[in-house]
Amino acid sequence: MSLLPLVGSNTQVPLLDGTTRTYANLDVAASAPALQSVADRVAEVLPWYASVHRGAGYLSQVSTALYEQSREQIGDYVGAREDDVTVITRNTTDSVNLLAGCVPGRVLVLDIEHHANLLPWHRVAAGVSVVAGRDTLAGTIAALADELARETYALVAITGASNVTGEAVPVGEVVTLAHAHGARVFVDGAQLLAHRHFSLAESDADYVAFSGHKLYAPYGAGALVGRRDWLDVGTPYLAGGGAVDDASHDSGIELVETSWQPAPARHEGGSPNVIGAAALAAACTTLGGLAAAELDRHEASLRERLVTGLTALAGVEVVRLWAPEAERKTTGGEPAEPVGVVTFTVAGIEPGRVAAYLSAEHGLGVRDGRFCAQPLLKRLGLTGGAVRASIGIGTSVADVDRLVAGVRSLVEGDVRGEYVLVDGVWTLAEDPRPLVGPAGLTRLADTAGSCGASV
Ligand SMILES: Cc1ncc(COP(=O)(O)O)c(C=O)c1O
16 A cells, blocks of 8 residues: 555556556656656646746746745755755766865765765765775674774765665764864755655765655756755856856967856856746655654565565575674664665576566566666676565555565466567567557667666
């Protein structure tokens, strides 16, 4: 039973045996369906849509006010402090690239990160250091502490929860450690915020980034929220209209003077995504109304059911970053309960084949590959990738049970189709399923794309 109404929760998909089944979306960690309240809000604001920050017409005034009001609501949702600034971006990747242009010193990261929280930091002039995670959380925190004691860092960039295993990082503990060494903390909230409430003010973290499409608002907006000073003077992320106060040319081609705006305008050159911002703000309002305890209970019980079901199957192994650390709770370490993201392998069966089978024969959507976290997958010895199932507010006990039953059938050899590898992607040798989808769709994608099966 969904915690909140979602668009498309009853979508039927064709199966190999000629029947149809309600799609069970266990790939919400990649992108989540829209909340009904978000879709309703978009429909409500569309008639009022006009230029933002650029027009004197009534609708422009409405749209500009809506954009700025959305900014406030988004900031409030993540506990922005009074002097924090909220920059509307496209997604988490965009936010990290933006912040990378503003960091006035070295950056420290762990190798457990998504590429979005690794690669942009290589653009920071002062450089980045990557510390390998250890096989316990306590050991990993100690490795961070050693590195912070060894060298001066401006920023520690850390995920709130792993997009591979769902294991959460005790953000408060990292903040205390980093601040003691004069470093700020950026939290990659792409996964964490879709599963759990988070507050900058309460955690004392300095920055957080997140994506609307993972937060049930797939309308192209994300956000970076945090301390204003670096953002006010850093490299303008998108040079263009709206980002400057004044620009002049001499009679030649040289731009002789540019006076950049402070944040957020400094980083939001070009026409803003007012619909995306309004959608993200609506998601923040709706999710903010969900009691933290209810959300945690829903996730924890489904995750537990999934992990128990999968580990009981022969040849199935659930991937973990860290050994279970019950002792942390007694030694003062902050317990960090995992979010609803579970990655597993099936002995002797390629992850892509598992995912193709679960889709074609059980109507299940899961993710396979290396989850844009290749350094981590390499360290864990999973160069061939793995399968990831993720739980969201729309996931039910029946969805979880369907996945466990599907993997059990696969392990027991109850397979109807013949699966072949075509251009690196597992697919049915013969696919008799009719094409269903929105009007005008002419075919299904025949590749998992650049973040898919092969990487
Ligand atoms: C932990 C984490 N960080 C960053 C990202 C990047 O998010 P986006 O693709 O929305 O920029 C993802 C996406 O999967 C993620 O899971």
